[in-house]
Amino acid sequence: MNVNFGLTADDYAKYRAGFPDEFFERVFHEGIVKIGDALVDLGTGTGTLARGFAARGCNVIGVDISAQLLEQAKDICVQENLEIEFRFAKAEETGLPDSSFDVVSAGQCWHWFDRPKAAAEVQRILKPEGRALIAHFDWLPLDGNVVDGTEKLIQKYNPAWYDRFGDKTGIYPDWFRDLGEAGFANIQSFTFDLDVPYTDDAWRGRIRASSGVGASLSDEDVVRFDSELKSLLEGAEQVKVKSEAGTYLALNIPHRVFVVHAGKI
Numbered sequence: 420m421n422v423n424f425g426l427t428a429d430d431y432a433k434y435r436a437g438f439p440d441e442f443f444e445r446v447f448h449e450g451i452v453k454i455g456d457a458l459v460d461l462g463t464g465t466g467t468l469a470r471g472f473a474a475r476g477c478n479v480i481g482v483d484i485s486a487q488l489l490e491q492a493k494d495i496c497v498q499e500n501l502e503i504e505f506r507f508a509k510a511e512e513t514g515l516p517d518s519s520f521d522v523v524s525a526g527q528c529w530h531w532f533d534r535p536k537a538a539a540e541v542q543r544i545l546k547p548e549g550r551a552l553i554a555h556f557d558w559l560p561l562d563g564n565v566v567d568g569t570e571k572l573i574q575k576y577n578p579a580w581y582d583r584f585g586d587k588t589g590i591y592p593d594w595f596r597d598l599g600e601a602g603f604a605n606i607q608s609f610t611f612d613l614d615v616p617y618t619d620d621a622w623r624g625r626i627r628a629s630s631g632v633g634a635s636l637s638d639e640d641v642v643r644f645d646s647e648l649k650s651l652l653e654g655a656e657q658v659k660v661k662s663e664a665g666t667y668l669a670l671n672i673p674h675r676v677f678v679v680h681a682g683k684i
Contacts, residue, residue, distance in 0.1 A: 421635060422531075422630045422634045422635050423485075423634055423635070424464065424485055424487075424488055424628075424630070424634045426487075426633060426634055427627060427628045427632075427633030427634050428465075428485070428487040428488050428490075428491050429491075430624050430625075430627045430628040430633055431464065431465055431488060431491065431628040431633075432465045432488075432491040432494075432495060433624060433628075434621055434624035434625040434627070434628050435464070435465065435467065435625060435628050436467065437467025437468060437470075437471065437526070437556070438467065438468060438471060438526060438554065438556050438676070439556070439613060439615070439674075439676070441611070441613065441676070442471075442554065442556065442676050442678070443471050443472075443475060445609065445611075445676075445678075446552065446678070446680075447475065449609075451522070451550055451552055451678075451680050452472060452475075452477065452522050452524075452550075452552070453521070454475065454476035454477070455476060455477070455478070456472075456477045456478070456521035456522050457477075457478050457519065457520045457521050457522075458472050458477045458478065458479050458480070458520060458521060458522040458523070458524060459479075459480045459481075459482060459513065459515060459520050459522070459523045459524070459544060460472065460479060460480070460481045460482065460523075460524045460525070460526070461482050461510040461513070461523060461524065461525040461528065461532070461537065461541075462482070462483060462510055462525055462526070462527075462528030462529075462531060462532070463481030463482055463483045463488075463489075463492060463505070463526075464483060464485070464488045464492070464527075464528070465488050465491045465492045465495060466481050466491075466492035466495060466496065466503060466505070467526070468524055468526035468527075468554070469481040469492070469503050470492075470495065470496065470499060470501055470503065472524070473496075473501045473502070473503050474499070474501060477522075479503045479504070480503070480504045480505070480506060480515070480520075481503055481504070481505045481506070482505075482506050482508050482509075482510060482513050482515075483505070483506075483507070483508075484507065484508070484509055486507060489505045489507060492505055493505055510525070510528075510532045510537045510540065511532060511533050511536035511537050511539075511540050512536075512540065513540060513544060515544045516544070517543055517544065518543075518544070518545065518546050518547065518549075519544055519546065520544050520545055520546060520549060521545075521546055521549050521550065522545075522549065522550050522551075522552060523541045523544060523545055523549070523550075523551055523552070524552040524553075524554065525537075525552070525553050525554070526554045526555070526556070527554070527555055527556060527557075529553045529591075529594060529597075530591075534593075534597045535597065535600065535601070538551075538597050538598060538600070538601035538603075539601055541601070542601050542602060542603070542683060545683045546683070547683060548682060548683060549682070549683045550680060550681070550682055550683070551598060551603055551680060551681050551682075551683070552678065552680045553591075553594050553598075553678070553679050553680070554676070554677065554678045555589060555591065555675075555676070555677045555678075556674060556675075556676050557589040557674060557675055557677070558615075558672055558673070558674055559587075559588075559589060559612070559673040559674060559675055560587055561673065564673070565622070565652070565655050565670050565672065566672060566673070568651055568655075569622075569626055569648065569651070572644065572647060572648055572651060573626070573629070573631040573632060573644075574631075576631075576632070576636060576640055576643070576644045577631045577632070577635060577636060580630065580631030580635070588675075589610070589674075589675030589677050590610065590675075590677055591677060591679070594679045595608070595679060598679065598681045599681075602683075602684055603681035603682060603683060603684070604681065604682050604683075604684045605681060605682045606679065606680075606681040607679070607680055607681070608677070608678060608679040608680070609678050610675060610676060610677045610678070611675075611676050612673065612674065612675050612676075613673075613674055613676070614671045614672065614673055614674070615671075615672045615673075615674050616658070616660045616669035616670065616671060616672070617669055617670045617672050618667065618668075618669050618670070619649070619652045619655075619670065621669075622648075622652065622670055622672065623645055623648055623649060623652070626648060627641060627644075627645060632644055632645075652670070655670055656670075656671075657669055657670055657671075658670075658671045
């Protein structure tokens, strides 16, 4: 399956909101990331993780191989008054200097890399006692829920699609081996769950921005898929959500945050 997230850059920027505040609170509280850290975010996409760290006082460089996504990232940074350097480069060959960064992060993207080469590159550019941080924020397909129905619809249109390694639990045991074989030490992990409200339109946009739909299907198939997903959501259970703008109805989508982090020897 050929995947090009640049094809869905508009939806990606609008509907893939990135990691929740609870993730950032946890990594700062545990000292994995600190205010003032020099941080490189690999596979940065539209910069959701990079922007979260920059807004909390880190000096951030975002790296990606999609020029379209990097342009979106730059535009959003202007809107949010954030200063981040974005580089068009591979995670496996960043071109950044040796032993120069406190943290290297990778959010929702480690599975797209040549993982041994990416892990070696992280080792190369980290300072002594620097920290590697691999994170995921995955929706959870539980039997009969909206996510389960959505994934079955994706597989109908795109039988070659897969959205994650492993067994769709949002847990990635292979990442421990990747870091261990690259020579990292004190490998640790944490995970927690939370529900994320999506309006019907927002969920459709989020799914169009996924690898199995907008990043790999033809324009015609994306339109047909989106129409069928809209019909599927018409019967879905919704909950009342309170916001600053008022109360609205939304789908309650279960998610899991998974993090594995380690130190450079």
